[in-house]
Amino acid sequence: MSSAAVLTAAGSGTRLGRALPKALVELGGQPLVLRAAVGLARAGCIGAVVVTVPAAERDAFAALFPGGTVPGTDVPARVVAGGPTRQASVAAGLAALGDDVDVVLVHDAARCLTPPALVRAVEAAVRAGHRAVVPAVPVTDTVKRVGDAGPDGAAPVVATVPRLDLRAVQTPQGFDRALLDAAHAAGAHRAGDEAAAVSDDAGLVEALGERVWVVPGDERALKITTPRDLALAELLLAEDH
Numbered sequence: 213m214s215s216a217a218v219l220t221a222a223g224s225g226t227r228l229g230r231a232l233p234k235a236l237v238e239l240g241g242q243p244l245v246l247r248a249a250v251g252l253a254r255a256g257c258i259g260a261v262v263v264t265v266p267a268a269e270r271d272a273f274a275a276l277f278p279g280g281t282v283p284g285t286d287v288p289a290r291v292v293a294g295g296p297t298r299q300a301s302v303a304a305g306l307a308a309l310g311d312d313v314d315v316v317l318v319h320d321a322a323r324c325l326t327p328p329a330l331v332r333a334v335e336a337a338v339r340a341g342h343r344a345v346v347p348a349v350p351v352t353d354t355v356k357r358v359g360d361a362g363p364d365g366a367a368p369v370v371a372t373v374p375r376l377d378l379r380a381v382q383t384p385q386g387f388d389r390a391l392l393d394a395a396h397a398a399g400a401h402r403a404g405d406e407a408a409a410v411s412d413d414a415g416l417v418e419a420l421g422e423r424v425w426v427v428p429g430d431e432r433a434l435k436i437t438t439p440r441d442l443a444l445a446e447l448l449l450a451e452d453h
Protein backbone atom coordinates (compact mmCIF):
# COMPACT_ATOMS: atom_id res chain seq x y z
CA MET A 213 0.00 0.00 0.00
CA SER A 214 1.14 3.59 -0.53
CA SER A 215 0.44 7.26 0.15
CA ALA A 216 -0.61 9.69 -2.58
CA ALA A 217 -1.53 13.35 -2.81
CA VAL A 218 -4.38 15.20 -4.44
CA LEU A 219 -3.01 18.65 -5.29
CA THR A 220 -5.84 21.14 -5.87
CA ALA A 221 -4.99 23.66 -8.58
CA ALA A 222 -8.31 24.11 -10.41
CA GLY A 223 -9.20 27.50 -8.91
CA SER A 224 -9.22 30.68 -10.96
CA GLY A 225 -7.55 32.95 -8.43
CA THR A 226 -10.13 35.73 -8.58
CA ARG A 227 -8.75 37.43 -5.49
CA LEU A 228 -5.21 37.38 -6.85
CA GLY A 229 -6.54 39.16 -9.92
CA ARG A 230 -4.20 37.82 -12.62
CA ALA A 231 -5.17 36.96 -16.20
CA LEU A 232 -4.11 33.32 -15.77
CA PRO A 233 -5.19 30.65 -13.24
CA LYS A 234 -3.56 31.26 -9.86
CA ALA A 235 -1.68 27.95 -9.87
CA LEU A 236 0.18 29.02 -13.02
CA VAL A 237 1.30 32.33 -11.50
CA GLU A 238 5.02 32.27 -10.77
CA LEU A 239 6.73 32.64 -7.41
CA GLY A 240 10.50 32.95 -7.66
CA GLY A 241 10.29 31.98 -11.34
CA GLN A 242 8.29 28.76 -10.78
CA PRO A 243 4.50 28.28 -11.13
CA LEU A 244 2.81 27.76 -7.75
CA VAL A 245 1.49 24.33 -8.78
CA LEU A 246 4.94 23.09 -9.75
CA ARG A 247 6.52 24.39 -6.55
CA ALA A 248 3.80 22.69 -4.50
CA ALA A 249 4.17 19.38 -6.39
CA VAL A 250 7.94 19.38 -5.93
CA GLY A 251 7.47 20.05 -2.20
CA LEU A 252 5.16 17.04 -1.91
CA ALA A 253 7.47 14.80 -3.92
CA ARG A 254 10.56 15.84 -1.94
CA ALA A 255 8.90 14.83 1.31
CA GLY A 256 9.82 11.27 0.37
CA CYS A 257 6.56 9.69 1.59
CA ILE A 258 4.29 10.43 -1.39
CA GLY A 259 4.19 7.79 -4.13
CA ALA A 260 2.03 9.69 -6.65
CA VAL A 261 0.44 13.10 -7.15
CA VAL A 262 -2.91 13.78 -8.86
CA VAL A 263 -3.22 17.46 -9.83
CA THR A 264 -6.70 18.94 -10.34
CA VAL A 265 -6.67 21.77 -12.90
CA PRO A 266 -9.11 24.02 -14.77
CA ALA A 267 -10.50 21.86 -17.61
CA ALA A 268 -9.71 24.51 -20.25
CA GLU A 269 -6.04 24.69 -19.18
CA ARG A 270 -5.30 20.99 -18.96
CA ASP A 271 -2.56 21.05 -21.61
CA ALA A 272 -0.74 24.02 -20.08
CA PHE A 273 -0.66 22.25 -16.71
CA ALA A 274 0.31 18.86 -18.18
CA ALA A 275 3.31 20.52 -19.88
CA LEU A 276 4.70 21.27 -16.40
CA PHE A 277 4.99 17.53 -15.73
CA PRO A 278 6.96 16.17 -18.71
CA GLY A 279 6.93 12.39 -18.89
CA GLY A 280 4.12 12.35 -16.34
CA THR A 281 6.41 12.84 -13.36
CA VAL A 282 7.13 15.63 -10.90
CA PRO A 283 10.28 17.27 -12.37
CA GLY A 284 13.53 16.28 -10.69
CA THR A 285 11.89 13.23 -9.09
CA ASP A 286 10.49 9.87 -10.17
CA VAL A 287 7.11 10.54 -8.53
CA PRO A 288 4.28 10.04 -11.07
CA ALA A 289 2.05 13.06 -11.64
CA ARG A 290 -1.39 12.82 -13.25
CA VAL A 291 -3.30 15.92 -14.36
CA VAL A 292 -7.11 15.75 -14.22
CA ALA A 293 -9.89 18.30 -14.70
CA GLY A 294 -11.21 19.77 -11.45
CA GLY A 295 -14.75 20.89 -10.68
CA PRO A 296 -16.70 24.05 -9.90
CA THR A 297 -15.72 24.03 -6.20
CA ARG A 298 -12.64 22.90 -4.29
CA GLN A 299 -14.71 20.04 -2.87
CA ALA A 300 -15.65 18.90 -6.38
CA SER A 301 -12.02 19.16 -7.49
CA VAL A 302 -10.84 16.97 -4.62
CA ALA A 303 -13.55 14.41 -5.47
CA ALA A 304 -12.26 14.34 -9.08
CA GLY A 305 -8.72 13.84 -7.80
CA LEU A 306 -9.75 11.00 -5.48
CA ALA A 307 -11.44 9.22 -8.38
CA ALA A 308 -8.12 9.20 -10.27
CA LEU A 309 -6.04 7.56 -7.49
CA GLY A 310 -4.63 4.08 -7.96
CA ASP A 311 -6.05 1.06 -6.13
CA ASP A 312 -2.88 0.64 -4.07
CA VAL A 313 -3.33 3.99 -2.28
CA ASP A 314 -4.47 3.70 1.34
CA VAL A 315 -3.44 7.14 2.66
CA VAL A 316 -4.31 10.40 0.87
CA LEU A 317 -2.95 13.87 1.50
CA VAL A 318 -5.03 16.72 0.07
CA HIS A 319 -2.96 19.82 -0.55
CA ASP A 320 -3.55 23.29 -2.03
CA ALA A 321 -1.26 24.47 -4.83
CA ALA A 322 -1.86 27.87 -3.23
CA ARG A 323 0.16 26.67 -0.18
CA CYS A 324 3.24 26.07 -2.30
CA LEU A 325 5.86 26.95 0.35
CA THR A 326 4.75 24.19 2.70
CA PRO A 327 7.94 22.53 4.01
CA PRO A 328 8.39 18.82 3.14
CA ALA A 329 8.77 18.19 6.90
CA LEU A 330 5.14 19.20 7.42
CA VAL A 331 4.04 16.80 4.67
CA ARG A 332 5.97 14.02 6.43
CA ALA A 333 4.46 14.91 9.83
CA VAL A 334 0.89 14.73 8.51
CA GLU A 335 1.49 11.47 6.63
CA ALA A 336 3.18 9.93 9.67
CA ALA A 337 0.28 10.90 11.93
CA VAL A 338 -2.17 9.12 9.60
CA ARG A 339 0.10 6.07 9.41
CA ALA A 340 0.27 6.11 13.22
CA GLY A 341 -3.50 5.54 13.35
CA HIS A 342 -5.12 8.99 13.26
CA ARG A 343 -7.49 8.57 10.31
CA ALA A 344 -7.96 12.30 9.65
CA VAL A 345 -5.20 14.83 10.37
CA VAL A 346 -4.95 18.58 9.74
CA PRO A 347 -2.03 20.95 10.39
CA ALA A 348 -3.00 24.18 12.11
CA VAL A 349 -1.54 27.29 13.74
CA PRO A 350 -2.90 29.28 16.69
CA VAL A 351 -5.15 32.24 15.86
CA THR A 352 -3.42 35.46 16.89
CA ASP A 353 -6.12 38.03 16.10
CA THR A 354 -9.07 38.69 18.38
CA VAL A 355 -12.07 37.14 16.64
CA LYS A 356 -15.60 38.57 16.89
CA ARG A 357 -18.91 37.19 15.66
CA VAL A 358 -20.89 40.00 13.98
CA GLY A 359 -24.47 40.57 12.84
CA ASP A 360 -25.77 42.00 9.56
CA ALA A 361 -24.30 45.32 8.43
CA GLY A 362 -26.65 48.32 8.39
CA PRO A 363 -27.10 50.76 5.48
CA ASP A 364 -23.95 52.66 6.52
CA GLY A 365 -21.89 49.45 6.35
CA ALA A 366 -21.36 49.16 10.13
CA ALA A 367 -22.13 45.74 11.63
CA PRO A 368 -22.87 45.07 15.33
CA VAL A 369 -20.61 42.79 17.35
CA VAL A 370 -22.57 39.80 18.66
CA ALA A 371 -19.80 38.12 20.64
CA THR A 372 -16.06 37.89 21.15
CA VAL A 373 -14.97 34.31 20.53
CA PRO A 374 -12.40 33.01 23.06
CA ARG A 375 -9.35 32.26 20.97
CA LEU A 376 -7.29 29.99 23.20
CA ASP A 377 -8.62 26.87 21.49
CA LEU A 378 -9.00 28.38 18.00
CA ARG A 379 -6.69 27.21 15.21
CA ALA A 380 -6.28 28.33 11.59
CA VAL A 381 -6.19 25.17 9.51
CA GLN A 382 -3.74 24.56 6.67
CA THR A 383 -2.94 21.81 4.19
CA PRO A 384 -1.83 19.12 3.49
CA GLN A 385 -4.68 17.37 5.26
CA GLY A 386 -4.10 13.63 5.59
CA PHE A 387 -6.67 10.84 5.61
CA ASP A 388 -7.18 7.15 5.62
CA ARG A 389 -8.34 6.75 2.02
CA ALA A 390 -11.47 4.71 2.84
CA LEU A 391 -12.61 7.36 5.33
CA LEU A 392 -12.03 10.24 2.89
CA ASP A 393 -13.83 8.38 0.08
CA ALA A 394 -16.79 7.77 2.41
CA ALA A 395 -16.81 11.41 3.54
CA HIS A 396 -16.83 12.70 -0.04
CA ALA A 397 -19.55 10.23 -1.03
CA ALA A 398 -21.74 11.35 1.87
CA GLY A 399 -21.16 15.05 1.07
CA ALA A 400 -21.38 14.76 -2.72
CA HIS A 401 -24.70 16.63 -2.86
CA ARG A 402 -22.89 19.77 -1.62
CA ALA A 403 -20.04 19.72 -4.14
CA GLY A 404 -21.64 21.60 -7.04
CA ASP A 405 -22.47 24.81 -5.21
CA GLU A 406 -19.87 27.10 -3.58
CA ALA A 407 -22.37 28.20 -0.90
CA ALA A 408 -23.02 24.60 0.18
CA ALA A 409 -19.60 23.04 -0.39
CA VAL A 410 -17.19 22.52 2.51
CA SER A 411 -14.08 24.68 2.59
CA ASP A 412 -11.85 21.79 3.66
CA ASP A 413 -11.93 17.99 3.50
CA ALA A 414 -11.77 17.58 7.25
CA GLY A 415 -15.18 19.28 7.35
CA LEU A 416 -16.66 16.35 5.44
CA VAL A 417 -15.08 13.88 7.87
CA GLU A 418 -16.48 15.86 10.82
CA ALA A 419 -19.91 15.75 9.18
CA LEU A 420 -19.65 11.94 9.29
CA GLY A 421 -19.15 12.17 13.04
CA GLU A 422 -15.55 10.98 12.83
CA ARG A 423 -12.69 12.49 14.86
CA VAL A 424 -10.23 14.86 13.14
CA TRP A 425 -6.82 15.39 14.74
CA VAL A 426 -4.60 18.49 14.67
CA VAL A 427 -0.81 18.58 14.37
CA PRO A 428 1.30 21.76 14.54
CA GLY A 429 1.26 23.71 11.26
CA ASP A 430 3.90 26.00 9.82
CA GLU A 431 3.73 29.69 8.90
CA ARG A 432 5.39 28.87 5.56
CA ALA A 433 2.29 26.87 4.63
CA LEU A 434 0.39 30.14 4.14
CA LYS A 435 -2.27 30.22 1.43
CA ILE A 436 -1.53 32.64 -1.37
CA THR A 437 -4.89 34.32 -1.91
CA THR A 438 -4.25 38.03 -2.49
CA PRO A 439 -1.41 40.04 -4.11
CA ARG A 440 -0.20 40.81 -0.59
CA ASP A 441 0.10 37.07 0.18
CA LEU A 442 2.18 36.64 -2.97
CA ALA A 443 4.48 39.46 -1.86
CA LEU A 444 4.81 37.83 1.57
CA ALA A 445 5.60 34.48 -0.07
CA GLU A 446 8.37 36.17 -2.10
CA LEU A 447 9.85 37.42 1.20
CA LEU A 448 9.63 33.98 2.82
CA LEU A 449 11.29 32.44 -0.23
CA ALA A 450 14.13 34.98 -0.10
CA GLU A 451 14.58 34.23 3.64
CA ASP A 452 15.13 30.55 2.82
CA HIS A 453 17.97 31.31 0.36
Ligand SMILES: Nc1ccn([C@@H]2O[C@H](COP(=O)(O)OP(=O)(O)OP(=O)(O)O)[C@@H](O)[C@H]2O)c(=O)n1
Nearest residue numbers: 220221222223224225226227296297301321322
Ligand atom coordinates in the same frame (compact mmCIF):
# COMPACT_ATOMS: atom_id res chain seq x y z
N1 LIG B 1 -12.95 24.81 -8.08
C1 LIG B 1 -11.80 24.85 -7.41
C2 LIG B 1 -11.50 25.94 -6.55
C3 LIG B 1 -10.28 25.94 -5.89
N2 LIG B 1 -9.41 24.93 -6.09
C4 LIG B 1 -8.09 24.96 -5.43
O1 LIG B 1 -8.25 25.01 -4.03
C5 LIG B 1 -7.17 25.71 -3.43
C6 LIG B 1 -7.70 26.75 -2.45
O2 LIG B 1 -8.54 27.65 -3.15
P1 LIG B 1 -8.29 29.21 -3.23
O3 LIG B 1 -6.97 29.56 -2.68
O4 LIG B 1 -9.49 29.90 -2.68
O5 LIG B 1 -8.17 29.42 -4.80
P2 LIG B 1 -9.16 30.05 -5.82
O6 LIG B 1 -10.51 29.42 -5.72
O7 LIG B 1 -8.47 29.96 -7.12
O8 LIG B 1 -9.20 31.59 -5.34
P3 LIG B 1 -10.34 32.67 -5.55
O9 LIG B 1 -11.45 32.32 -4.58
O10 LIG B 1 -9.67 33.97 -5.23
O11 LIG B 1 -10.81 32.58 -6.99
C7 LIG B 1 -6.36 26.35 -4.58
O12 LIG B 1 -5.14 25.65 -4.72
C8 LIG B 1 -7.28 26.20 -5.77
O13 LIG B 1 -6.60 26.03 -7.01
C9 LIG B 1 -9.71 23.86 -6.92
O14 LIG B 1 -8.90 22.94 -7.08
N3 LIG B 1 -10.93 23.84 -7.56
Ligand SMILES: C[C@](O)(CO)[C@H](O)COP(=O)(O)O
Nearest residue numbers: 298320381382383411412435
Ligand atom coordinates in the same frame (compact mmCIF):
# COMPACT_ATOMS: atom_id res chain seq x y z
C1 LIG C 1 -8.37 23.91 2.64
C2 LIG C 1 -7.99 25.26 3.19
O1 LIG C 1 -6.79 25.71 2.62
C3 LIG C 1 -7.75 25.10 4.68
O2 LIG C 1 -7.49 26.35 5.26
C4 LIG C 1 -9.06 26.30 2.96
O3 LIG C 1 -10.22 25.96 3.66
C5 LIG C 1 -9.36 26.55 1.49
O4 LIG C 1 -10.38 27.52 1.43
P1 LIG C 1 -10.71 28.35 0.11
O5 LIG C 1 -11.89 29.19 0.47
O6 LIG C 1 -10.98 27.35 -0.96
O7 LIG C 1 -9.51 29.19 -0.16
